[in-house]
Amino acid sequence: MSDIAPExxxxxxxxxxxxxxxxxxxxxxxPLHLERIDALATRQHxxxxxxxxxxxxxxxxxxxxxxxxxALQVRPHGRDARVLQTLHQGDVLGWSWLFPPYxxxxxxxxxxxxxxxxFDAIALRSAVDAxxxxxxxxxxxxxxxxxxxxxxxxxQLLDVYGDRG
Amino acid sequence: MAIAADAxxxxxxxxxxxxxxxxxxxLPDTVSFDLQMPEPFEFEPGQFTMLYAxxxxxxxxxxxxxxxxxxxxxxxxxxxxxxxxxxxxxxxGDRVGVRGPYGVPWPVRVAEGGDVVxxxxxxxxxxxxPVLYHLLHHRGRYExxxxxxxxxxxxxxxxxxxxxxxxxxYDCEVEVTVDHGGADWHGPVGVVTKLLGRAPFDxxxxxxxxxxxxxxxxxxxxxxxxxxxASDRVYMSMERNMQxxxxxxxxxxxxxxxxxxDGPVLPYPAIEELLTVNEI
Numbered sequence: 001m002s003d004i005a006p007e008x009x010x011x012x013x014x015x016x017x018x019x020x021x022x023x024x025x026x027x028x029x030x031p032l033h034l035e036r037i038d039a040l041a042t043r044q045h046x047x048x049x050x051x052x053x054x055x056x057x058x059x060x061x062x063x064x065x066x067x068x069x070x071a072l073q074v075r076p077h078g079r080d081a082r083v084l085q086t087l088h089q090g091d092v093l094g095w096s097w098l099f100p101p102y103x104x105x106x107x108x109x110x111x112x113x114x115x116x117x118x119f120d121a122i123a124l125r126s127a128v129d130a131x132x133x134x135x136x137x138x139x140x141x142x143x144x145x146x147x148x149x150x151x152x153x154x155x156q157l158l159d160v161y162g163d164r165g
Numbered sequence: 166m167a168i169a170a171d172a173x174x175x176x177x178x179x180x181x182x183x184x185x186x187x188x189x190x191x192l193p194d195t196v197s198f199d200l201q202m203p204e205p206f207e208f209e210p211g212q213f214t215m216l217y218a219x220x221x222x223x224x225x226x227x228x229x230x231x232x233x234x235x236x237x238x239x240x241x242x243x244x245x246x247x248x249x250x251x252x253x254x255x256x257x258g259d260r261v262g263v264r265g266p267y268g269v270p271w272p273v274r275v276a277e278g279g280d281v282v283x284x285x286x287x288x289x290x291x292x293x294x295p296v297l298y299h300l301l302h303h304r305g306r307y308e309x310x311x312x313x314x315x316x317x318x319x320x321x322x323x324x325x326x327x328x329x330x331x332x333x334x335y336d337c338e339v340e341v342t343v344d345h346g347g348a349d350w351h352g353p354v355g356v357v358t359k360l361l362g363r364a365p366f367d368x369x370x371x372x373x374x375x376x377x378x379x380x381x382x383x384x385x386x387x388x389x390x391x392x393x394x395a396s397d398r399v400y401m402s403m404e405r406n407m408q409x410x411x412x413x414x415x416x417x418x419x420x421x422x423x424x425x426x427d428g429p430v431l432p433y434p435a436i437e438e439l440l441t442v443n444e445i
Contacts (some may be wrong), residue, residue, distance in 0.1 A: 052435065083346040083354045088363055111351055153383075155356045156344045160378040161317040161342030 097121035110140025180262025209270030210295035217262030286377025315357030368393030
């Protein structure tokens with residue numbers, strides 16, 4: 001008989017399978033690191049139009065979108081929310097959990113019914129603090145996402161579509 | 166019929182006057198109009214004509230209509246200069262001068278047998294629309310057909326009704342994104358390159374055709390290559406100050422290329438280095 005509880009076993013298989021076969025974020029990650037992150041993952045479902053997190057709230061989780069669409073929004077005072085970017089299948093949602101003050105900078109709301117893998121960021125912060133190699137690995141992976149989104153945001157700011165005659 | 170397209174004759178510079186038979190206001194600053202050709206007119210997707218607004222001047226405008234229609238040709242023009250503003254004021258019954266078609270077309274035959282990804286930004290969808298018509302007319306010759314289109318906002322989406330019709334088809338994949346979405350927009354928000362990761366195509370078997378602002382095309386090429394599309398299978402349509410349309414005057418020189426003659430469609434490796442040279 002396995003010494004891993006059935007739900008833990010299912011959880012472990014779930015994330016590892018997804019990571020290895022589907023998600024670029026985990027590509028090439030050390031099996032040991034995968035296991036540690038895997039142990040902090042659960043599935044989380046959000047109906048369409050649900051708020052996943054709100055600006056200013058504590059950032060205690062992060063997510064990988066398995067299916068669905070999520071809008072990152074800013075809410076100007078007294079005006080309708082403005083969508084800054086949308087995230088979709090395979091995208092990572094949330095990196096404010098990595099750095100103090102561990103608060104969300106924007107709102108995240110589902111556009112469609114959304115299935116995610118949710119990761120316990122508080123536990124992962126502790127794990128990262130205790131394991132330099134895991135910390136470096138995760139930081140490198142998140143840095144890549146941050147750079148990609150920064151470059152995309154810069155392109156958006158250029159308003160390039162106004163230029164072509 | 167190709168109107169005065171032979172660069173070896175004086176006639177290459179003489180436009181034929183044709184009648185405008187329909188005008189559609191696509192966007193507040195963008196108009197499509199149909200020209201009734203006096204003789205059957207053949208063109209390849211990606212080619213352009215020199216359009217003459219009588220008394221104002223000439224401008225190179227990509228043909229944006231269906232290449233299977235040899236009687237009526239369509240152009241889509243955005244009002245950014247004197248000539249294009251005049252063209253945007255055309256009404257049915259008006260006449261314009263036409264020379265062409267000119268230029269190197271999109272490689273629709275090279276792409277046969279593989280996947281095709283079209284990436285358009287803003288009004289860059291206009292020169293790619295004939296490609297999509299061609300691909301759909303000859304759907305059996307291609308594997309996946311993907312159109313990825315980015316615009317500034319939902320109200321800036323060109324050919325909105327056709328986009329909806331293409332999206333409803335089962336034999337092509339159409340994804341649209343905007344830089345700024347309003348409360349009524351439920352689609353993706355972000356740059357057009359972000360759509361690549363979700364698009365159904367096999368990089369090594371793909372031919373990509375990209376049209377839009379140069380900076381958008383540069384980043385699109387970079388990300389297509391990341392998706393394993395061969396760099397010489399990435400094609401762009403370049404835009405410069407074309408005046409003669411037949412390679413005589415040199416106004417549209419882009420490094421060693423004369424774009425009206427050697428382009429406007431060029432493989433990415435032929436222009437990759439030039440794209441980051443400010444002086445060109």
